[in-house]
Amino acid sequence: MSDLRTALGEAVEAAFAALGAPPELGRVTPSDRPDLADFQSNGALAAAKRLGKNPREIATAVAEKLSGDPRLLSVEIAGPGFINLKVADAALSDRANAIAVEARAGAGLVQQPRKVIVDYGGPNVAKPMHVGHLRASIIGEAIKRIYRFRGDTVIGDAHFGDWGYQMGLLIGAVMDENPDIAAQIETVTDKDAAIPAAFQKITLADLDRLYPQAAAKGKEDPAYRDRARKLTADLQAHKPGCYVLWRQFRAVTQVALERDFHALGVDFDWWKGESDADPLIEDMVAELDSLGLLVEDQGARIVRVSRDGDKRDLPPLLVVSSEGSAMYGTTDLATILDRKREFGPDLVIYCVDQRQADHFEIVFRAAYLAGYAEEGQLEHIGFGTMNGTDGKPFKTREGGVLKLNDLIEMTRTKARERLQEAGLGENLPADEFEDIAGKVAVAALKFADLQNFRGTSYVFDLDRFTSFEGKTGPYLLYQAVRVKSLLRRAGAEGAATGPVTVAEPAERDLVLTLDAFDAALTEAYDKKAPNALAEHAYRLSQAFSKFYAACPIMLSEPAVKASRLTLATATLRQLELALDLLGIATPERM
Ligand code: ARG
Numbered sequence: 235m236s237d238l239r240t241a242l243g244e245a246v247e248a249a250f251a252a253l254g255a256p257p258e259l260g261r262v263t264p265s266d267r268p269d270l271a272d273f274q275s276n277g278a279l280a281a282a283k284r285l286g287k288n289p290r291e292i293a294t295a296v297a298e299k300l301s302g303d304p305r306l307l308s309v310e311i312a313g314p315g316f317i318n319l320k321v322a323d324a325a326l327s328d329r330a331n332a333i334a335v336e337a338r339a340g341a342g343l344v345q346q347p348r349k350v351i352v353d354y355g356g357p358n359v360a361k362p363m364h365v366g367h368l369r370a371s372i373i374g375e376a377i378k379r380i381y382r383f384r385g386d387t388v389i390g391d392a393h394f395g396d397w398g399y400q401m402g403l404l405i406g407a408v409m410d411e412n413p414d415i416a417a418q419i420e421t422v423t424d425k426d427a428a429i430p431a432a433f434q435k436i437t438l439a440d441l442d443r444l445y446p447q448a449a450a451k452g453k454e455d456p457a458y459r460d461r462a463r464k465l466t467a468d469l470q471a472h473k474p475g476c477y478v479l480w481r482q483f484r485a486v487t488q489v490a491l492e493r494d495f496h497a498l499g500v501d502f503d504w505w506k507g508e509s510d511a512d513p514l515i516e517d518m519v520a521e522l523d524s525l526g527l528l529v530e531d532q533g534a535r536i537v538r539v540s541r542d543g544d545k546r547d548l549p550p551l552l553v554v555s556s557e558g559s560a561m562y563g564t565t566d567l568a569t570i571l572d573r574k575r576e577f578g579p580d581l582v583i584y585c586v587d588q589r590q591a592d593h594f595e596i597v598f599r600a601a602y603l604a605g606y607a608e609e610g611q612l613e614h615i616g617f618g619t620m621n622g623t624d625g626k627p628f629k630t631r632e633g634g635v636l637k638l639n640d641l642i643e644m645t646r647t648k649a650r651e652r653l654q655e656a657g658l659g660e661n662l663p664a665d666e667f668e669d670i671a672g673k674v675a676v677a678a679l680k681f682a683d684l685q686n687f688r689g690t691s692y693v694f695d696l697d698r699f700t701s702f703e704g705k706t707g708p709y710l711l712y713q714a715v716r717v718k719s720l721l722r723r724a725g726a727e728g729a730a731t732g733p734v735t736v737a738e739p740a741e742r743d744l745v746l747t748l749d750a751f752d753a754a755l756t757e758a759y760d761k762k763a764p765n766a767l768a769e770h771a772y773r774l775s776q777a778f779s780k781f782y783a784a785c786p787i788m789l790s791e792p793a794v795k796a797s798r799l800t801l802a803t804a805t806l807r808q809l810e811l812a813l814d815l816l817g818i819a820t821p822e823r824m
Contacts (some may be wrong), residue, residue: 235332237340238321238749239264239273242305246275246317249299253292255281260296262319264750271310271318272746278315289315323736326745330734333748334800339808340751343385344759350388351573352378354585355495355502358395359487360404360441364635365620365628365694366587371500371638372683373617374585375817376764381583383815384759389577392491394507396484397565399452400445402466404483405476406458407448408436419475427474429482436479438486467559470512484509494638499676499817511568515560518568519553527603528553539599548592551600566597570606581611583762588616588689615762618691620683628694642675648700649674649708656702658712658824670821674700677707677818684768684816705772707818713775714813714820716782717806724788724799731803732796740777740784744801747777751808755815764816771812778805 243262250260259277266274278296282289293315300309305325310318333340354374357363374390382388409416414432422430452459469476488505495501519535522528527537533556540548552561560568573579584594594614601607619627630636649671653659659667682699686692702708736745747770754770757763787798810820 235329236342237752238305238325238329238746239753242273242319242321243275245300245303245305246277246296246319249296250277250281252299253281253285253295255285255292259284264746265318267318268743270312272321272742273319275317275319278317282315293317321742321746323742326736326742327734329749330736330745330801330804333751333808334731334734334804337807339804339811340748341383341755341811342752347385347387348580349578350381350386351577351579351582352381352388352390352585353393353582354378354390355392355500356395356586357392357487357491357495358398358400359483360445361395361400362442362445362635363638366589368636368638368641368679369617369620369683369688370585370587371495371498372680372817373615373688373764374583375500376680376684376767376815377583377585377615377762379815379817380755380758380764380767384755389503389579390501391504391506391573392495392502393569394484394488394491394505394509396480396487397470397508397512397560398562399462399466399559400449401469401480401483402462402464403448403452404441404445405465405469405479406462407444408440408479411444412436415479419479422475422478425472425474425477427478429478429485433479433482436482436486438490441483441487463555463557463559467557470559490639494642497642497672497676498638499680499819506569506572508562508565508569511565511572512560514568514571515564518571522553522604525604527600532556537600537603539596539603541599548596548599551596563593563597563600566593567600567604567606570597570601570612574606579611581613582607584612584614586614586616588618590614591616613762615688617688621691621693623693623695625693641679645675645679645696645700646671648696649678652700652702652708653824658702662823670824673819673821674708674711677711677813679707680816680818681705681707681710681768684764685772687763687765710771710775710809710813710818711820712824713778714806714809715822715824717778717802717809718820718822720782720787720802721799721806727788729788729799730796731800732793734797734800735793738781738785740781741798741801744777744781744805747774748804748808751812754812767812768816771809771816774805774809774812778802778809 239262246262247257247260251257259281260275261277262273262275264273265271278289278293282292290311293311296317297309297311300306305322307320307322312318352374355371357367378388378390418430418432452462465476469480522537528535529538534552535554536550536552538550551563553564555561591614598612601612602609622628628636653671659670678699685705699706700708702712736742751770754766757766785798787795813820
């Protein structure tokens with residue numbers, strides 16, 4: 235069963251068509267004035283222009299055609315020719331009953347499922363994550379879930395940054411600090427050999443400590459930088475010692491990252507890295523050459539991607555550097571080929587910081603030129619930054635980049651405080667309390683991010699994010715838990731659900747909100763904008779809250795009680811589903 239908005243839209247469109255007007259003008263939207271109507275259609279004005287008639291005349295004719303539709307309580311004309319529709323209680327009851335029995339809680343599926351890869355998260359070996367990675371993870375995870383839920387076959391890939399210049403920097407820094415490793419690097423003969431004990435003692439803490447030092451030195455000292463570049467080229471040429479040491483770096487980083495991401499409710503299907511594209515690079519370069527796309531430029535090899543009509547100069551894609559290294563764009567291009575062979579996606583969504591927009595434009599153009607993807611199959615979904623109160627990308631108090639794990643810890647500490655302040659979770663076992671605090675923390679971070687359109691930057695404000703009041707993740711969890719506890723109580727008393735009969739205004743509102751789920755989900759999908767779904771979850775919580783205050787449940791007579799329990803059940807299912815699609819898990823109690 236389609237939602238009321240679609241069903242009524244079809245009726246209004248048919249009425250427009252019958253008058254000789256383009257049916258799409260009859261489009262129905264939720265009313266701007268919920269006090270006057272449930273839905274509206276403003277198309278009579280445009281239709282009148284087309285047909286050379288008076289808009290009120292058209293609107294009246296449409297209203298006449300709709301009169302007698304049992305789903306409508308009233309059709310009224312307002313102002314110059316706006317059509318206002320009010321839905322009959324019986325139609326709302328029918329819709330609520332349908333939603334209540336659907337596992338998908340009223341959500342539809344795409345007509346033509348596609349194969350989609352979401353490239354998100356994008357962490358790097360050793361380099362600490364910054365807020366851009368946080369947003370990429372939160373938004374990408376939501377987009378992945380929304381796409382999958384709508385019926386596409388979706389793979390989420392971390393596209394681990396493990397093959398660039400920072401690897402050469404680290405290999406050099408580790409060698410400088412550990413003469414034994416420096417000596418042993420030369421003796422390794424097989425790149426797939428077991429990792430020697432000396433290499434295995436390198437931990438993530440070592441890499442975290444060494445990377446910033448090495449990066450700083452590389453900026454100041456050209457000789458140091460050249461050596462790092464040389465080591466990067468050695469690694470990419472699979473020099474066994476470098477390669478085996480690099481495997482150690484990669485392994486210790488991935489384990490820690492997977493754990494931190496998991497704590498944030500972010501889990502990837504593929505942990506492929508830039509390095510996984512490496513085996514394809516040699517043939518790819520040869521092919522780009524044979525296609526006549528590769529140009530020599532001061533010792534480097536590039537692909538020019540600028541097009542006639544470009545408003546500004548787009549730099550070329552640097553494929554092979556003058557040291558012979560593959561660059562960030564090279565591995566991205568080879569990854570497009572790799573994905574094509576492994577999976578054959580119809581669409582690849584790159585959920586990466588807006589600041590990389592040019593990088594992707596360049597890579598995509600090169601891929602289209604080389605025939606590795608069809609125009610439009612590659613899409614960069616950029617986003618703004620999470621800022622500090624100074625309006626600049628968020629930094630730690632010491633001015634450093636933020637570690638994901640520290641951020642989660644900090645938020646969890648705050649969540650514990652908030653729960654205690656609110657007197658929540660007081661009598662629960664310690665491990666359950668911890669689990670709740672973790673969920674509140676994740677909800678706080680994710681909802682604060684996802685309630686904004688992704689292009690917008692926002693300010694990190696832990697106090698506000700973790701509040702149980704206002705438009706926050708914790709508020710939504712609290713509402714969901716309230717419904718759960720109501721339903722548990724009803725269950726304990728043996729109260730059953732039964733057919734919905736809508737009568738009260740708060741019930742009408744709740745059902746109309748439930749009905750709007752599919753439209754919100756479709757918008758989130760089409761625009762790659764999870765904020766549409768976040769907004770819906772918030773509205774649903776508010777509608778439920780008003781219903782709960784206005785409509786007694788447990789003290790009502792049996793049929794009314796049963797009807798309201800069904801409404802509560804449907805609300806909970808839809809709310810939990812919407813939150814889950816945003817990557818937010820709901821506790822059983824608080
Ligand atoms: N590792 C990159 C960075 O930290 C992000 C990777 C984004 N994805 C991609 N296919 N380039 O900036």
